[in-house]
Amino acid sequence: MKNWLHTIQQNKRLQALIVGLYIVVTFFSLYLAQKSVVAFLLLLSSLLLLYFTTFSNRVKWLIGGLVMVVLLPLAASQGEAYQSYMEVATLVGIYIAMALGLNIVVGMAGLLDLGFVAFFALGAYTYGIFATGQANNFMPFGHYPLSGESFWVFIFIGCFVAALFGILLGVPVLRVKGDYLAIVTLGFGEIIRIIFNNLDKPVNITNGAMGLASVQPPRLFGIDFMYPSQFYYIVLVILIAVIFAVRRLEFSKIGRAWKAVRENEIAAQAMGIHLVKTKLMAFAVGASFSGMMGVVFAAKQTFVDPTSFTLLESITILVMVILGGMGSVPGVILGAALVTILNLQVLTELTNWLNQLSLNGVISVPDALSPAKMQRFIFGIILILFALYRPQGLLPAKNPVFNEKELKDTDKLVNAGVQKEATQHVHLDS
Amino acid sequence: MSILTVKNLTKQFGGLVANSNIDMEVQKGSITAVIGPNGAGKTTFFNMVTGVYQPTSGEILLNNESIVGLKPHQVTKKGIARTFQNIRLFGAITVLENVMVGMHNHLHGGLFGTILNLPRVRKEEKEARREAYRLLEYVGLESFFNEEARNLPYGAQRKLEIARALATKPKVLLLDEPAAGMNPKETSELTKLIYNMREELDLTIILIEHDMKLVMEISEHIVVLDHGEKIAEGTPDEIRNNEKVIEAYLGKGAATTAS
Ligand SMILES: Nc1ncnc2c1ncn2[C@@H]1O[C@H](COP(=O)(O)OP(=O)(O)OP(=O)(O)O)[C@@H](O)[C@H]1O
Ligand SMILES: [Mg+2]
Numbered sequence: 001m002k003n004w005l006h007t008i009q010q011n012k013r014l015q016a017l018i019v020g021l022y023i024v025v026t027f028f029s030l031y032l033a034q035k036s037v038v039a040f041l042l043l044l045s046s047l048l049l050l051y052f053t054t055f056s057n058r059v060k061w062l063i064g065g066l067v068m069v070v071l072l073p074l075a076a077s078q079g080e081a082y083q084s085y086m087e088v089a090t091l092v093g094i095y096i097a098m099a100l101g102l103n104i105v106v107g108m109a110g111l112l113d114l115g116f117v118a119f120f121a122l123g124a125y126t127y128g129i130f131a132t133g134q135a136n137n138f139m140p141f142g143h144y145p146l147s148g149e150s151f152w153v154f155i156f157i158g159c160f161v162a163a164l165f166g167i168l169l170g171v172p173v174l175r176v177k178g179d180y181l182a183i184v185t186l187g188f189g190e191i192i193r194i195i196f197n198n199l200d201k202p203v204n205i206t207n208g209a210m211g212l213a214s215v216q217p218p219r220l221f222g223i224d225f226m227y228p229s230q231f232y233y234i235v236l237v238i239l240i241a242v243i244f245a246v247r248r249l250e251f252s253k254i255g256r257a258w259k260a261v262r263e264n265e266i267a268a269q270a271m272g273i274h275l276v277k278t279k280l281m282a283f284a285v286g287a288s289f290s291g292m293m294g295v296v297f298a299a300k301q302t303f304v305d306p307t308s309f310t311l312l313e314s315i316t317i318l319v320m321v322i323l324g325g326m327g328s329v330p331g332v333i334l335g336a337a338l339v340t341i342l343n344l345q346v347l348t349e350l351t352n353w354l355n356q357l358s359l360n361g362v363i364s365v366p367d368a369l370s371p372a373k374m375q376r377f378i379f380g381i382i383l384i385l386f387a388l389y390r391p392q393g394l395l396p397a398k399n400p401v402f403n404e405k406e407l408k409d410t411d412k413l414v415n416a417g418v419q420k421e422a423t424q425h426v427h428l429d430s
Numbered sequence: 431m432s433i434l435t436v437k438n439l440t441k442q443f444g445g446l447v448a449n450s451n452i453d454m455e456v457q458k459g460s461i462t463a464v465i466g467p468n469g470a471g472k473t474t475f476f477n478m479v480t481g482v483y484q485p486t487s488g489e490i491l492l493n494n495e496s497i498v499g500l501k502p503h504q505v506t507k508k509g510i511a512r513t514f515q516n517i518r519l520f521g522a523i524t525v526l527e528n529v530m531v532g533m534h535n536h537l538h539g540g541l542f543g544t545i546l547n548l549p550r551v552r553k554e555e556k557e558a559r560r561e562a563y564r565l566l567e568y569v570g571l572e573s574f575f576n577e578e579a580r581n582l583p584y585g586a587q588r589k590l591e592i593a594r595a596l597a598t599k600p601k602v603l604l605l606d607e608p609a610a611g612m613n614p615k616e617t618s619e620l621t622k623l624i625y626n627m628r629e630e631l632d633l634t635i636i637l638i639e640h641d642m643k644l645v646m647e648i649s650e651h652i653v654v655l656d657h658g659e660k661i662a663e664g665t666p667d668e669i670r671n672n673e674k675v676i677e678a679y680l681g682k683g684a685a686t687t688a689s
Contacts, residue, residue: 245545252544252555253530253537260520260531267518269502270480270511272535272598281541399524401576406556407526407563 015053022046023067030075037345040085043072044092044337051330051395068236073229086228090300092340093235094293097242099320099336100329101289104246106318107327107397108255109282110262111174112182114314115189119287121309122165123158123294125196125206127151128304131216137204148219154295155238162291166283174279189314197306211305218299231300238296242289246329249285251400258282259327312376316343319379322386325393334394342378347371433458433634434479434510434602439488441474441658448474450658452488456602456651461628461635463645465669466655467678472638473515475655476604480512481505492602507535511600513591515607515638521580525571528579528590529562532597562597569593569623585616592623596631603627605637609644617641621648646670654678 008014023046030039047064055063076085102116129135131151135144173184200208218225218234225231249255257278260268269275298304316339324335350371358364367373386393434456441449448471456462464472477483479490481502490498497505511532520528537558539551566572569589574582579590588608595603605624609617621644628635639645645652646666654662654669656678662669669675 248544248547249541252551253534253539253558254541254544256523256527256531257534259523259527263520263522264518266482266502267514267520268531269482270506270514270518271532271594272503272506273531274501274503285541397522399522399527399576399578402524402526402559404575407560407575 009054012054015055019046019049019053019063022049023063023071027071027075031078037349040076040088041341041345043067043075044089044341048334069233073232077229083228086232088341088344090228090232090235091344092337093232093239094297095317095320095340096333096336097235097239097293098290098317099324099332100242100246101286102317103321103327103329103332104249104258104286105282106321107325107332108250108258108262109279110258111279111282112178112185113283113286114182114186114311114318115192116185116286116290116317117309117311117313118189118192119162119166119290120294120297120313121192121196121306122162122287123291124298124304124308125212125294126158126161126291127154127295128212128215128298129205130154131299132212132214134205134207134212145216148216148224148299151216151218151225151295151299152220155292158291158295159288160291162294163284163288166285166287167280170280170283171276174276174283186311186314189309189311193306193309196309206306209306211303212298213303215298215302215304217302225299228300231296234296235293238292242292243329243333245285250329254278254281262327315379319382323382323393325396328393328395328397331393331395331397338394339379343375347375347378431458432456433493434636435489435491435494436479437489437491439475439478439490440486441471441478441483442486447658449478449485449655452655452660454653454660454663456634456636458634459628459632460651461624461637461649462651462653463649464636464638464653464655465640465642465645466661469657470655470678471658472655473606474658476512476606476636476638479505479604480510506598506600509599509601510604511595511598511602512604513588513595513606513608515610517584517587517591519579519582519587519590519594522578524575525566525577525579525582525590526559526562526575529565529593529597530558532594533558533561534598536599565593565596568596570619585612588612589620589623592627596627600633602634602636605635605639607638607640609639609641617644620644624648 008018023043026039026043026046029036030043033039046067050060050064050067053060072089073086076082098116098120101119102113105111105113105116130144130146131148131154132145135142135146169188173181173188176184196206197209199206200210206212225234257268257273260271260273261275261278265275268278297308301308317336320336320339321332322335323339324333325331354363354365354370432455434454436452436454439449439452439454440447452475464475466472474483478485479497481497481500481504485498488498489496492508492510495508497508497510500508520531523531537554539554543551563572563575566575569592571582571586571589571593574586579587582590588611592605592608608624609620612620624635624637625648627633637645637649649666652663652666652669653660654672654675661674661678662672664672
C-alpha cells in the first residue's frame with residue numbers, strides 16, 4: 001500500500017490521469033443521475049484529491065477553478081435538484097470563509113473565541129437594515145431600501161463594520177486570557193444576538209424578533225441575483241479572495257507574529273511584538289471575513305432574524321476548525337465543507353429516509369431521535385474523539401518548507417549577474 | 431562608558447523582597463556576569479530590565495534614558511534582547527521562522543501590502559529569510575532550519591534562543607543561564623560564541639550563569655546577588671577570593687574553614 005502510494009506520488013502523469021478520470025467519471029455521474037447526492041459529493045471531493053497531488057500550486061488552482069466555476073454547476077444544472085445543490089455549495093462556501101476567519105483567531109493566534117457568529121450577524125444586519133425599509137425608521141436622510149446595486153459596496157462595508165467591532169470588542173475582551181477569554185467571547189456573542197433581538201424600541205432599528213424581510217437582491221448590470229446558482233458565484237469570488245488573503249498572511253510577518261503569540265506570549269513580546277495590536281489584528285481580520293459573508297447571507301436568504309446567530313452557530317464554526325485542524329488552511333476548508341454537508345445533506349437525507357421507513361411502517365423512529373435533531377450530539381462526539389485521538393485535526397497545519405539554495409548567499413549560484421561581478425573583482429586584483 | 435545603569439532597583443512580591451536596592455553599571459562592549467545561588471533574584475533582575483516586571487522602586491537607564499515603565503516589546507525596540515532560563519521557543523514553527531519572528535520590528539510589510547503580495551513585501555521577506563539563515567549559520571544551527579523548533583536537542587534550543595535574540599538587532603544582550611543543560615563540549619562552543627558575538631556584533635552582554643568556569647573565563651565584571659541583595663562585585667579574580675561570596679555559595683563558616 002505504501003509502495004503503491006509512493007509510485008503514484010513519483011509519477012505526475014499518473015496523478016493527472018487519476019484526477020482527470022475521477023473528475024470525468026463523477027462529472028458524468030452527476031450529469032446523468034441528477035438525484036444522486038453521492039455523485040455531487042464525489043465531484044466536490046475531487047478538490048480534496050487534487051490537494052493531495054504533487055502538482056504545482058498554479059496547476060492545482062487551475063484545475064480546482066475549472067471544477068468549481070464550470071464543471072460543478074454544469075453537472076448539477078441538468079435537473080430539478082440544481083438549485084438545492086447550489087444552495088449547499090453556496091452555504092459550504094460561506095461557512096468555509098467564516099471558518100477561515102475563526103481559524104486566524106483560534107488556530108493561528110490561539111485565542112479561543114466562542115462568540116464568533118456575532119460578526120456574521122453584524123454583516124447580515126448591516127446589509128439587512130439598509131436593503132429593507134427598516135433604515136427609514138432612524139436615518140435622517142436618504143431613501144430606503146437601497147437598491148440591489150449597493151450590495152457590492154456593502155460587501156466591503158460589512159467587512160469593515162465587522163473588523164471595527166472586532167477591534168472595539170477586542171480591546172476590553174483581550175485583557176483576559178485562556179478560559180476567561182472563551183467565556184467573555186461567548187457572552188459577547190450572546191449580547192450581540194440579544195441586542196439585535198431587542199433593538200426594536202425605543203427606535204426600531206433591527207425590527208427585533210420579527211426580523212427583516214424582503215432584503216433587496218443584489219443587482220449587477222440590471223440582473224437581479226435571486227437563485228443559489230447565482231449566489232454561488234458571488235461566494236466563490238469572495239472565498240477565493242479570502243483563501244489568497246489567509247495564505248499570504250499565514251506566511252508573513254503578521255502570521256508569524258500570530259503564531260508566536262500563540263506559542264509563547266512572553267517570548268513574543270521579547271521579540272518586539274506588540275501583544276494587543278497583534279491580537280486585535282487577528283480579531284479584526286477574522287471578523288472581516290465573517291462580516292462579508294454575513295452580507296451575502298442576508299441577501300441570499302432575503303430575510304435576517306436573530307435566530308440565525310445562536311451560540312450553536314459559533315460552536316459549529318469552531319467544530320469545523322477543530323475537525324479540520326487548528327491553524328491549517330486546507331484542513332479548515334475540509335472541516336467546514338464536511339460539517340456543512342453533514343448538516344445540510346447527510347442528516348436531512350437520513351431523516352427523510354427514516355421518515356420514509358416509518359411511513360411504510362418498517363420501523364418507527366420517535367421524532368426526538370431524528371438525525372436532524374442530533375446535530376449537537378454528533379458535534380459533541382466529534383469534538384471528544386478529535387480531542388482524544390487526533391488533536392491536530394484531519395489535515396494538520398504544515399510549516400513552510402524553505403529551499404536551502406534560496407537561503408544561501410547568491411555568490412555560489414551560477415548567475416550571469418554575479419559572474420560579471422566576479423570577473424570585475426579579478427580585474428581589480430590583477 | 432556605561433550603557434546600562436541601574437540605581438536602587440527593588441522588586442517585592444508581597445512580603446518577599448526579590449531584589450533589594452541593586453546598583454549596577456554595565457560598561458559598553460563588556461561581558462558582565464550576574465551570579466548567585468538559586469533564588470537570589472537574578473532572573474527577577476532581568477525581568478525588570480526587559481519590562482516583564484515593573485520595579486517596585488528604582489531606576490533603569492539605557493544610554494542615560496529611563497526604560498522603567500516600558501512594555502517588553504518597547505524595551506526590545508530600544509535595543510535590549512534576551513534569552514530565557516526556561517526555554518521559550520515558538521515550538522510549533524520552524525527554526526528559521528523563529529529567527530524571523532525576531533526580525534519583527536525590522537520588517538515593514540503591513541496588512542494590505544501582505545494581502546496584495548506587493549513586490550516590496552516579497553522582496554523584504556526573501557531578504558529576511560536569508561538574513562535569518564545567516565544568523566543560524568552564525569550560531570551553528572543552519573542544518574536544522576526547516577525543523578520544528580520543539581524537536582531540537584536541548585543545547586540547540588538554547589542556541590536558537592540566542593539567534594532569535596540577535597535577530598532583533600540588540601545593543602545589549604541578556605542571557606539567562608545559556609549553558610544550563612549543555613554538555614562540556616557544547617559549553618565550550620557556547621563560550622566561544624558569546625565571546626565572538628561581543629567582538630563581532632558590537633554587543634554588550636550580561637549573562638546569568640551557574641557554570642563558574644564559563645563565568646570566570648569570559649566575564650570582565652561580575653555582580654553577585656544573594657537573597658535579593660548585591661553582596662559583591664568586581665573582576666573574576668576579586669570575586670573568586672571574596673569571603674562573602676564563598677559564604678553565600680557554601681554556607682556560613684565556609685570561608686574561614688577553607689582558608
Ligand atoms: N512572579 C513572581 N511572584 C512571586 N515570587 C516570585 C516571582 N518571580 C520570582 N519570585 C521569587 O523571587 C525570588 C527570586 O527568584 P529568581 O527567579 O529571580 O531567582 P534566580 O536568582 O533567577 O534563581 P535561579 O538560579 O534558581 O534561576 C524567588 O524566591 C522566587 O520564588
Ligand atoms: Mg533564574
